[in-house]
Amino acid sequence: MSLLRVTSPHASGQGQVSSVMRDVLIATLPGVLILTAYFGPGTLLNIVFGGLIAVATEYAITALRGRDPRVAISDLSILVTSTLLCIALPPYAPWWLIVIGVLTAVLLGKQVFGGLGYNPFNPAMVGYVVLLISFPVQMSAWASPRGLAEVPGLGDTLRHVFAPGTIDAVTAATPLDLLRQNTGLLFEDLLTNSPELTGWGGIGWFEVNLAFLRWRPLAVVSPDLYLACAHRYARCPRCLRAHRI
Amino acid sequence: MLAMLSDQPLLAALTALLGLGATFGALLGFAAIRFRVEGNPISEQINALLPQTQCGQCGYPGCRPYSEAIADGDSINKCPPGGEETIQALADLLDVEPQPLDAEHGVEKEPVVAWIREDECIGCTKCIQACPVDAILGAAKVMHTVIADECTGCDLCIEPCPVDCIDLIPRKEGISFWHWSLPEDRASRYDVIATDAATRDAA
Amino acid sequence: MRTIHDIHGGIHPPERKALSRPGDLQNAPIPPVLVLPVRQHLGVPALPIVAVGDTVLGGQVLAEAQGVMSVPVHAPSSGTVVAIESRPIAHASGLADQCIVIQTDGEDHWLAFEGVTSWRERDPATLVERIREAGIAGLGGAGFPTAVKLSPGPTRPIETLLVNGTECEPYITADDTLMQCRADELVEGAHILAHILSADSILIGIEDNKPDAIARVQAAISRAGVDVELATFPTKYPSGGEKQIIEILTGQQVPSGGIPADIGIVCVNPGTAVATQQAIVDGKPLTHRIVTLTGEALAAPQNVTACLGTPITQLLEHAELSVDGQQRIIHGGPMMGFAVSDLNAPITKITNCLLAPTATELPLPDPAQPCIRCGHCAEACPASLLPQQLYWYARAKDQEQLAEHRLFDCIECGACAYVCPSQIPLVQYYRAAKGQIRDSEQEKRRSDNSRERFEARQARLEAETAAREAKRAARKAAAQSQAAENGSDPIQEAIERAKARKAEQEANP
Ligand code: SF4
Ligand code: SF4
Ligand code: SF4
Ligand code: SF4
Numbered sequence: 001m002s003l004l005r006v007t008s009p010h011a012s013g014q015g016q017v018s019s020v021m022r023d024v025l026i027a028t029l030p031g032v033l034i035l036t037a038y039f040g041p042g043t044l045l046n047i048v049f050g051g052l053i054a055v056a057t058e059y060a061i062t063a064l065r066g067r068d069p070r071v072a073i074s075d076l077s078i079l080v081t082s083t084l085l086c087i088a089l090p091p092y093a094p095w096w097l098i099v100i101g102v103l104t105a106v107l108l109g110k111q112v113f114g115g116l117g118y119n120p121f122n123p124a125m126v127g128y129v130v131l132l133i134s135f136p137v138q139m140s141a142w143a144s145p146r147g148l149a150e151v152p153g154l155g156d157t158l159r160h161v162f163a164p165g166t167i168d169a170v171t172a173a174t175p176l177d178l179l180r181q182n183t184g185l186l187f188e189d190l191l192t193n194s195p196e197l198t199g200w201g202g203i204g205w206f207e208v209n210l211a212f213l214r215w216r217p218l219a220v221v222s223p224d225l226y227l228a229c230a231h232r233y234a235r236c237p238r239c240l241r242a243h244r245i
Numbered sequence: 246m247l248a249m250l251s252d253q254p255l256l257a258a259l260t261a262l263l264g265l266g267a268t269f270g271a272l273l274g275f276a277a278i279r280f281r282v283e284g285n286p287i288s289e290q291i292n293a294l295l296p297q298t299q300c301g302q303c304g305y306p307g308c309r310p311y312s313e314a315i316a317d318g319d320s321i322n323k324c325p326p327g328g329e330e331t332i333q334a335l336a337d338l339l340d341v342e343p344q345p346l347d348a349e350h351g352v353e354k355e356p357v358v359a360w361i362r363e364d365e366c367i368g369c370t371k372c373i374q375a376c377p378v379d380a381i382l383g384a385a386k387v388m389h390t391v392i393a394d395e396c397t398g399c400d401l402c403i404e405p406c407p408v409d410c411i412d413l414i415p416r417k418e419g420i421s422f423w424h425w426s427l428p429e430d431r432a433s434r435y436d437v438i439a440t441d442a443a444t445r446d447a448a
Numbered sequence: 449m450r451t452i453h454d455i456h457g458g459i460h461p462p463e464r465k466a467l468s469r470p471g472d473l474q475n476a477p478i479p480p481v482l483v484l485p486v487r488q489h490l491g492v493p494a495l496p497i498v499a500v501g502d503t504v505l506g507g508q509v510l511a512e513a514q515g516v517m518s519v520p521v522h523a524p525s526s527g528t529v530v531a532i533e534s535r536p537i538a539h540a541s542g543l544a545d546q547c548i549v550i551q552t553d554g555e556d557h558w559l560a561f562e563g564v565t566s567w568r569e570r571d572p573a574t575l576v577e578r579i580r581e582a583g584i585a586g587l588g589g590a591g592f593p594t595a596v597k598l599s600p601g602p603t604r605p606i607e608t609l610l611v612n613g614t615e616c617e618p619y620i621t622a623d624d625t626l627m628q629c630r631a632d633e634l635v636e637g638a639h640i641l642a643h644i645l646s647a648d649s650i651l652i653g654i655e656d657n658k659p660d661a662i663a664r665v666q667a668a669i670s671r672a673g674v675d676v677e678l679a680t681f682p683t684k685y686p687s688g689g690e691k692q693i694i695e696i697l698t699g700q701q702v703p704s705g706g707i708p709a710d711i712g713i714v715c716v717n718p719g720t721a722v723a724t725q726q727a728i729v730d731g732k733p734l735t736h737r738i739v740t741l742t743g744e745a746l747a748a749p750q751n752v753t754a755c756l757g758t759p760i761t762q763l764l765e766h767a768e769l770s771v772d773g774q775q776r777i778i779h780g781g782p783m784m785g786f787a788v789s790d791l792n793a794p795i796t797k798i799t800n801c802l803l804a805p806t807a808t809e810l811p812l813p814d815p816a817q818p819c820i821r822c823g824h825c826a827e828a829c830p831a832s833l834l835p836q837q838l839y840w841y842a843r844a845k846d847q848e849q850l851a852e853h854r855l856f857d858c859i860e861c862g863a864c865a866y867v868c869p870s871q872i873p874l875v876q877y878y879r880a881a882k883g884q885i886r887d888s889e890q891e892k893r894r895s896d897n898s899r900e901r902f903e904a905r906q907a908r909l910e911a912e913t914a915a916r917e918a919k920r921a922a923r924k925a926a927a928q929s930q931a932a933e934n935g936s937d938p939i940q941e942a943i944e945r946a947k948a949r950k951a952e953q954e955a956n957p
Contacts, residue, residue, distance in 0.1 A: 424883020
C-alpha cells in the first residue's frame with residue numbers, strides 16, 4: 001500500500017468551469033429569444049456562425065500553444081465569448097464582420113494574455129470595441145424591428161449575411177441614433193411620435209434592453225462581476241424576475 | 246503690450262505657458278521648503294531592510310556601513326544572508342531594477358545558529374571578541390556558550406576558535422518551523438508516499 | 449427560545465455521518481507499543497521526566513509542562529519506557545518529533561486517583577491547576593491548552609460558557625457519540641468550567657442533524673436539574689467554527705484578530721468538558737479519547753475510545769482496513785483534515801477522526817485550472833472574505849494586500865476550495881501565505897534585535913576605545929607636568945634605564 005498526500009479539503013463540490021460557463025450561456029437565452037422574436041433569425045445566425053469560427057480558432061491556437069485543445073474547448077468558455085459578442089453585433093451583420101470580431105476577441109482578447117482566466121478584459125467586449133471603432137457604419141446598422149419592416153426569413157437572412165447588397169431595406173436607425181440625430185423634438189414627443197419608439201418596435205427595444213440591461217454595462221466595466229451576475233441570474237429565477245421589472 | 250500680445254497669438258501662448266510654469270514652479274519650490282517632512286534618512290530605511298546578520302560578507306563591517314554605502318550608490322546585490330527577498334525589497338525602496346545576488350559575496354543559505362561543543366571549549370574568549378552581536382557568553386578559561394536567540398549565524402566566530410569547537414547548525418528545523426508552501430502550478434495535486442507500514446505491522 | 453442567526457456563506461457537503469454509527473462506542477484494544485509525542489497541543493512541548501527503562505503505571509506523568517503554554521503527557525497504560533526519540537507523528541508536514549515510547553505490559557495497572565466532588569467550594573485557580581496537571585488541551589482539533597483558555601484575565605469578564613457540539617465536518621461523529629454516551633459528564637463538566645470562569649450562563653449548541661445527542665443531552669440537563677440552555681440550529685458547514693457558532697447563537701461577531709473572550713464568551717469542545725469533569729471529579733488525567741474510524745475503505749467503521757499514542761495503523765486494522773495500491777488516510781475530516789504520511793504515527797489529543805475513503809468516495813482532485821473569477825468562493829466563505837483576491841495576492845506574495853484583505857480571519861475551512869469550479873487548492877495558498885507572513889514577522893523581530901545588539905556593541909567598543917584614549921592622554925599629561933616640575937623627562941629617563949640594563953646584560957651574560 002502506498003499513501004497519498006493531498007492538501008485539504010479532500011471533498012470537492014460538483015462545480016466545473018464548464019458548468020459555470022453553461023449557466024452563463026443559459027442566462028443569455030431570454031435575451032436571445034427576444035432578439036429573435038423582434039429581429040428574426042439574424043442573431044441566431046450570428047451566434048451559430050460566430051461560435052463555429054471561435055471554436056475553430058481556439059482549437060488551432062491552443063494546439064499551437066502546446067495545450068490540449070479538447071480541454072480548452074470543453075470548458076465552454078469560448079462559446080460564452082463568441083455568444084456574448086454575437087449578441088452584441090447587429091443581426092444580419094455581414095459575415096466578415098463576425099469573423100473579424102471573433103478573431104479579435106479570441107486572439108487579442110483572450111489568448112495573447114494566456115487564455116482562460118488571464119485576460120484582463122472581457123474578450124467579447126474587446127472584439128466589440130475593435131469592431132465599433134473600425135466599422136462604425138456596419139456596427140450601427142441595426143435591422144428594423146418587427147412592426148416597422150418585414151422581418152426577413154431564414155433564406156433572406158443567409159443571403160444577406162453572406163452576399164451583402166442583395167437586400168438593403170432592412171436597416172434602420174437604432175433608438176439611440178434617433179435620439180442623437182433629433183434636433184427639435186422633446187424627448188417625450190419623440191417617444192410618442194416616432195414609429196421606431198412606439199408600438200411593436202418600441203416594445204421590442206424595451207424588452208431587448210431589459211433582457212440584457214442589467215448585465216451588459218457591467219460587462220464592460222468588469223467581466224468578473226458580469227460573469228458573477230450572469231451566473232446568479234441563471235441560477236436564480238427570483239433575481240431574474242425581480243430585475244426585469 | 247496687451248495689444249501686441251493680442252496681435253501675436255503665438256507669443257501670447259508662449260508667455261502664458263512661461264508664466265504658468267514660473268508660478269507653479271515657485272509654488273512647488275515654496276511648498277517643498279515650507280512643508281518639508283523630516284523622514285528617515287535613506288540609509289536608515291535601507292538598514293531596516295537588511296537582515297542584520299552583521300556578517301560582513303558584503304565587504305563592509307556590518308549592515309549599517311553597507312546601508313550607508315548603498316545610499317551613496319553601491320549596488321544592492323551584495324548581501325547573501327538577505328538573498329533575493331532583500332534585494333527585491335531594496336529595489337522597491339530605491340526604485341531600481343532588482344539584480345541577481347552577486348555570487349562574489351556568497352550564496353543564500355538556510356539560516357543557522359552557532360553551537361559550541363562545550364566540553365571541547367578551552368575558554369579562550371576569542372569568539373566573544375569576534376561576535377558582532379554579543380551572543381556568546383563566557384569568561385576566560387571557562388566554557389563558553391551561544392545564546393541561540395541572539396546569534397545571527399554570521400559565521401565570524403568560527404574562524405578565530407583555536408580548537409574548532411564551534412558548529413553552525415540549521416536554525417529552522419523541526420515541526421515548529423514548518424509551514425505549507427505554495428502549491429506548484431500545473432503540478433500533480435498529490436504526492437505518493439511509498440510505505441509498507443500497514444502491511445509490515447499487519448504481518 | 450433563542451433566535452438563531454445565519455452566517456454568511458457556508459456549504460452543504462454530503463454528511464455521511466451514519467457510516468460510523470454515532471452513539472455506539474467501543475473500546476479499542478491496548479496496543480503493544482504506545483508512542484506519545486511530547487507535543488500534542490499548541491505551544492511549548494512537554495519535558496520528559498521518565499528515562500528509558502523506567503516502568504510506568506497508567507496515569508503516571510511522563511512529561512511535564514514547560515511554562516504556561518504547555519500541558520503534561522501521561523501514560524495511558526502500564527508498561528516500560530523503551531525509547532525517548534524522534535518518531536514520525538501525525539502532522540501535515542510528515543515530519544518527526546520527540547516521542548516517549550512505551551512497551552505496554554497488558555496488565556493495565558493504574559495509579560490511584562483522588563478527585564474532588566465538592567468542586568463548587570473550591571477556588572477556581574486550584575481547579576485550573578488541576579486541569580493543567582491533567583494534561584487537558586482542546587479536543588476539538590487545535591489542541592489549545594484549556595488552562596490558558598480558562599484564564600482570560602480580569603479585563604475580560606466571561607458571561608457565557610459555550611459548549612460547541614456542532615461537529616459540522618462531514619463523516620466525524622466523535623463528539624456526537626461522546627454527547628450520547630457521556631451526556632451527564634458533559635453537563636457536569638460544563639458546570640465546572642462555568643464555575644471556574646464565573647460565567648453566568650451555560651449554552652450548549654448542537655447542530656440539528658444529531659437528534660439523538662440532542663435528546664440525551666436534554667435528558668441529562670433535566671436529570672441534573674440545572675440551568676443549562678440547549679440550542680439547536682440548522683446544519684451547515686462550517687457552523688462549528690468558533691466565531692461562526694458564536695455568531696449563529698448570539699448574533700455577535702468576534703472582532704477580527706480577537707478571541708471570543710473579548711465579547712465575554714469562552715467556547716469549548718464537548719470532549720474538553722468531559723475531560724474536565726473526569727479530571728476534577730475523578731482526578732483522572734487525559735489519557736484516552738474518542739476517535740471516529742470511518743470511510744468506505746474500512747469494513748468496520750466505528751467510534752472507539754482509544755489510548756492516546758496508539759499507532760494509526762493499529763486502529764485502522766481494528767476497523768478492518770483492506771486496500772491494495774494507493775490510499776489516502778486523512779487525520780481529521782474531509783474538509784480540514786490532513787493526509788497522514790506515515791501510518792506508524794500515533795493518535796494524539798487532537799485526533800477526532802481517521803478517514804480512509806475510497807477513490808470513488810472522495811475522488812482525487814483534478815489539476816488546478818486558472819481562476820475564472822466566478823465569485824463562487826466569495827459566496828461560500830463563512831468569514832466574508834474575498835478568497836479569489838486572497839488567492840491572487842498569495843501568488844504574488846503581496847503581504848500588505850493579504851493583510852488588507854484579512855487573510856488572518858480565514859479559518860481554513862475549505863468551503864471556498866470546495867465550490868471552486870477550477871479546483872484550485874485555495875486553502876493551501878492561504879496556509880502558505882500565513883506561514884510566510886509569520887516567518888517574515890519573526891525574522892523582522894530577530895533582525896531588529898540584532899541591530900540593537902550590534903549598535904550597543906559598537907557603542908561599547910567606541911566607549912572602550914575612548915576610555916583607553918582618555919587614560920593614555922591623562923598619563924601623558926601627568927608625566928609632562930612631572931617633567932616640568934623636576935626639570936627632567938621621565939620618558940627619556942626610562943629609555944636611559946632600559947639602555948643601561950641592556951648594556952649590563954650584554955657585559956655579563
Ligand atoms: S552581508 Fe552581512 S553584514 Fe552585509 S548587509 Fe548582509 S547581513 Fe549585513
Ligand atoms: S555566535 Fe558566532 S555565528 Fe552567532 S552571531 Fe556571534 S559570531 Fe556570529
Ligand atoms: S471559485 Fe475558484 S474560479 Fe471562482 S473566483 Fe473563486 S478561486 Fe476563482
Ligand atoms: S478557507 Fe478561508 S477563505 Fe476559504 S471559505 Fe474558508 S474562511 Fe473563507
